[in-house]
Amino acid sequence: MASKRKKVNFELFTLGSSSGVAYKNKALKKHIVQFIDNRGSSSITELSKELTTSVPKTTALVTELIAEGLLQDEGKIDSTGGRRASVFGLVSDACFFLGVDVKKYHVNVGLMDFQKRMVTHKDKLPFKMENTADSLKKLIQLIKDFISHSQIERARILGCGINLTGRINQHTGHSFSFYHFKEEPLAEVIQQEIGIPTYLENDSRSMAFGEFYSGEVSSERNVLFVNLDYGIGLGIVVDGKIYYGRSGFSGEFGHIPLFDNEIICHCGKKGCLETEASGWALIRKFKEHIEKGSSSSALKKNKSLNDATLEDIITAAKNEDTLCIELLSEIGEKLGKGLAVLINIFNPELIILGGTLSETGDYIRLPARSVLNKFSLSLVNNDTSLRISRLGERSGVIGACLIARSKVIYNT
Amino acid sequence: MASKRKKVNFELFTLGSSSGVAYKNKALKKHIVQFIDNRGSSSITELSKELTTSVPKTTALVTELIAEGLLQDEGKIDSTGGRRASVFGLVSDACFFLGVDVKKYHVNVGLMDFQKRMVTHKDKLPFKMENTADSLKKLIQLIKDFISHSQIERARILGCGINLTGRINQHTGHSFSFYHFKEEPLAEVIQQEIGIPTYLENDSRSMAFGEFYSGEVSSERNVLFVNLDYGIGLGIVVDGKIYYGRSGFSGEFGHIPLFDNEIICHCGKKGCLETEASGWALIRKFKEHIEKGSSSSALKKNKSLNDATLEDIITAAKNEDTLCIELLSEIGEKLGKGLAVLINIFNPELIILGGTLSETGDYIRLPARSVLNKFSLSLVNNDTSLRISRLGERSGVIGACLIARSKVIYNT
DNA sequence: TCAACTTTGTTAATTTTTTTATTAATTTTT
DNA sequence: AAAAATTAATAAAAAAATTAACAAAGTTGA
Structure with a gap:
């Protein structure tokens, strides 16, 4: 079906540093697409105001965009007290964006259309993330397979966003914690293989972006996203944009020195927030309690205590297991102290708790809120x-798709 | 002298939300001024590239700006391999910006010209900041006196920036900690009195902005400024812009819960960074040591221990007083732990230590750096x-002037 | 030293865009 | 229910901006 559609002209998204009328028109058309992306379908009059360009000129630009296959006439809106205006919106299947979310034990892949709607979504594809060339090869193959199964012609997929844990320099496309085998940026390596412009991003930042730009029109401009998993990540959105810091290593929230304990963190230091408030800390505490003689439904009969996972504990808590709920509350309290630091510094509109541990909902949120207030x-x-x-x-x-999408549409 | 100069046309800085050719030209001219402000004197060719507007059009715009008194021909630059280009720069005395820095026991006032140069500067004018209507009245009078003594006609002073401690909402112009007598924003009240558009700002943020935009071309885009005084403030510059947060209360760095002590902070909570690393903590520690029998040159013979000030201790340290140097080192170490939090979260290019306590230089910086690394x-x-x-x-x-200046030139 | 080449700046012709006027489609008012 | 008012879209006229051609000013190299 999609292959039968007429060709779409994407020149818009690759405007060089040229000049002249042709260049200006391209920039104006890009502006139109961006405006409609932000504010939804718009009339000629609205666009004309936004671009500070006359109505006839705007009409001409919109006509061209329709001919190029990016915009479509969506009929007339209700009158605002006079002749009804035609509104124009993005053509949903004009182009697509790929998102790849690489987790420790699985991969999620999805495809988003021009209108920010997810069209295909494969959850929990089996994959084990190991820092080997072979693991990388498998990941690339997995992406290729997803693309060919998607039935969407490759030329319409304008970008691919990939999330990895660890330290990423989004700007250069380097991953330092994983798959760092050559000098060449990993983003470049993958791009060569799949034939689609590829952008790497840290998982917490990507999740933050996904949460920020999806769903309702977000009036909040400053949002923090806390990624609660085995570790603790932080994605910072300032004025609607992801904050990176000097080399893209911002958001090492898990390693702020907040406690006076003697527990050695993965990072080699003591007293990190992660030693008390992470999934990793949760499992440690769980083991300590079981060894002291506590019982819990999270302990499966065919599993040894050492193999207990975060999922086991979360599931048990959802089934009202007392020990697990208590431990989650403890984790929430410790986390609350960390959130208090963030609030004092950022004065954010919103903090979102995400990641695996956040599935426990209020078991962790309420104690966190209470300590945070304190x-x-x-x-x-x-x-x-x-x-x-x-x-x-x-x-x-979703975040990975949105990052690829905004790279293409906004060049940011 | 200045009064003899021909009239300058400032319409540029007040472009309404109109449309049409006239409006577009205004916007283009504003863009020219902004570009020259950022990149220094520029040639027609450079401007033409930046604006993506043709050379004849750019020439016409520059000619108008010269006629309006904002730009001047600054002669020809060295050839780049052909005919030498004329460059155009800002007319330094076209307009001015006022900056008022209100401290606890004095006020600093200064005037900055169009080219970011300080032209007049009055340091440490006697003033006592008290939260009374009378104190506010005196402050306003002080500003008025400064203006009339400056010999600059009021119409050329396009903006006034005022720094206050405490919680400020820059956007609405409200001050919550001081001079909050009516519903009307304080900025409005002062503006009515002095007849110049007035912008309020928190002192730490203003200092951050001053430090960021003055001096050398700042390649750093993400900078943190720590204001070490009796309290601890934080100014955050993200991507060259001041970060405010939801209601302008960002940067409450002094009150992050970092220590496990029993000292009650001014804010009512325990364990705040300010209880261990501020000027206020320094004085407390100093008193404790003296009471335990230590001696120090900071103790003036005609002053009781209770009247010891931050300045006394700083001066003593500069004169190599052992106790004071040791205490500063202790303060530095505690501060370092706080800075570690900031670095993990922000990954900034630069952290600047400012405020009264920073005058002790390496006595505080080196211990801070060492603990921060840890x-x-x-x-x-x-x-x-x-x-x-x-x-x-x-x-x-300088920060106050620059804030007023960028408000006028950039409307930010 | 002078021709060839670069870059800047000006003028005139051409193209593009805005304005203004007019027509069309709805709502509001009389 | 018809006229007046309001908003949208189009067409023609007027204004403005770009392009292209050329002159001016400087550098480079034979």
């Missing part, structure tokens, strides 16, 4: 709402 | 340089 200035924390991720497991893929 | 990820802290403020006491006034 440790941050009330004038500041009054402004901040703390909520559980709405996208859940999907925030990663 | 508590933050080395991959991240390698990127960050920690330096003492170069502007010192003046960063406040």
Whole structure:
């Protein structure tokens, strides 16, 4: 079906640093696409105001965009007190964006259309993330397979976003924690293989972006996303844009020195937030309690204590297992102290709790909120709402798609 | 002299939300001024590239800007391999910006010209900041006097920036901690009195902005400014812009819960960074040591221990007083732990230590750096340089001027 | 030293865009 | 229910901007 459609002209998205009338028109058309992306279908009059360009000129630009297959006439809106205006919107299947969310034990892949709608979605594809060339090869094959099964012609897929844990320099496309075998940026390597412009991103930042730009029109401009998994990540959105810092290593929230304990963190230091408030800490605490003689439904009969996973504990808590709920509450309290730090510094509109651990919802959120109020200035924390991720497991893929999409549409 | 100059046309800076050719030309001219402000004197060809507008059109715009008194021909630059180009720069005395830095026991006032140069500067004008209507009245009078003594006609002063401690909403112009007597924003009240558009700002943020935009061309885009005084403030510059947060209460760095002590902070909570690493903590520690029998040159013979000020201790340290140097080192170490938190979260290019306490230079900086390295990820802290403020006491006034200036020129 | 080449700036012709006027489609008012 | 008012879209006229051609000013190299 899609292959039968007429060709779409994407020159718009690759405007060089030329000049002249042709260049200006391209820039104006790009502006139109961006405006409609942000504000939804728009009339000629609205566009004309936004571009500060006359109505006849705007009409001409929109006509060209329709001919190029990017825009479509969506009929007339209700009158605002006079002749009804035609509105124009993005053609949903004009182009697509691929998102790949690489987790420790599986991969989620998805495809998003021009209108930000997910069209295909494969959850939990079996994959084991190991820092080997072979693992990378398998990942690339997996992406290729997804593309060919998607039935969408490759030329219409304008970008691919990939999430990895660890330290990523989004700008250069380097991954430092995983698959760092050559000098050449990993993004470049994958791009060569799949034939689609590829953008790497840290998983927490990508999830933050996904949560921020999806769903309802987000009036919030400053949002923090806390990724609660085995470790603790932080995605920072400032004024609607992802914050990277000097070399893209921002958001090492899990390793702020907040406690006076003697537990050695993965990073080699003591007292990190992660030693008390992460999934990793949860499992440690769980084991300690079981060894002291506590019982819990999270202990499966055919599994040894050492093999207990985060999922086991989360499932048990959802089934009202007392020990697990208590431990989650403890984790939430410790986390709350960390969130208080963030609130005092950022005065954000919203903090979203995401990642695997956030599936426990209020078991972790309520203790966190209560401790957070205790440790941050009330004038500041009054402004901040703390909520559980709405996208859940999907925030990663959605974020990856959205990052690729905004790279292409906005060049940011 | 200045009064003899021909009239300058400022319409540019007040472009309404109109449309049409006239409006577009205004916007283009504003863009020219902004570009020259950022990149220095420029040629027609450079401007033409930046605006993506033809050379004849650009020539016409520049000619108009010269006629309006904002731009001037600055002669020809060295050839780049052909005919030499004329360059155009900002007319330094076209307009001015006022900066007022209100401290606890004095006020600094200054005037900056169109080219970011300070033309008049009055340091440490006697003033006591008290939360009374009378104090506010005196402050306004002080500003009025400064203006009339400056010999600059009021119409050429396009903006006034005022720094206050405490919680400020820059956007609405409200001050919540001081002079909050009516519903009407304080900025509005002062503006009515002095007859110049007025912008309020939190002192730490203003100092951050001053430090960021003055001096050398700042290649750093993400900078943190730590204001070490009796309290601890934080100014955050993200991508060259001040970060405010939801309601302008960002940067409450002094009140992050970092220590497990029993000291009650001004904010009512325990364990705040400010209880261990501020000027206020320094004085407390100093008193404790003296009471235990230590001696120090900071103790003036005609002053009781209770009247010891931050300045006394700083001066003593500069004169190599052992106790004071030791205490500063202790303060520096505690501060370092706080800075480690910031570095892990922000991965900034630069952290600047400013405010009164920073006058002690390496006595506080070196211990801070050493502890900071211990508590933050080395991959991240390698990127960050920690330096003492170069502007010192003046960063406040310069920041206030620059904020007023960028409000007018950039409407930000 | 002078021709060939570069870059800047100006003028005139051409193209593009905006304005203004007019027609069309709805709602509001009388 | 018809006229007046309001908003949208189109066509023709007027204005503005770009392009292209050329002159001016400087560099480079034989």
